[in-house]
Amino acid sequence: MTTLMPIRLHNNLLHPVREWLEGIEIHNRKLAHFLCKAIPAQCPFERDIQLFGRKLFHIPPMCKLNPLYEQVVSLRFRALCFLADQCGEDVTVYC
Template sequence: MTDFTQTQHDLLYPIRQWLEAIEIHNIKLAQFLCKLIPSQCPFERNIIFGRKQIHIPPMCKLNPLYDELVGLRFRAMCFLAEN
């Protein structure tokens, strides 16, 4: 599939492009992003009801923007490490 056909079918493509284009030039913004975006998926849980256990899978894998958000957090961490 070419890049053009992916953009036709991907409704989140403009948001993906916007997240990828964010440049971090401010320490406060970098700190905010590192606090806002978790370093690991916080949603995976095992819930026990009496004798039964229900496993809730990590929701991060279901988030269609997960890779872009993790990349943004990584860029923020790199900015903080350099400054």
């Protein structure tokens, strides 16, 4: 039971930040563009390490270790939807 205590405490401390990120509404084109540029579409840490054209090993996407990953990805998605639906912009440049 003591091993679960740090996980629960960690989740409780981040709960207000999660709620804040989930509550952000996008109503500004500049903010939406900034979020789409600042939050990558794919994890930038995921890589295949190759030597002489042969794959030695794969580094998995470590972004999912981020406890706020789901909220940040959701924020980016909401920004993309705002640009596409409300502003009528082509968002393929961000995909």
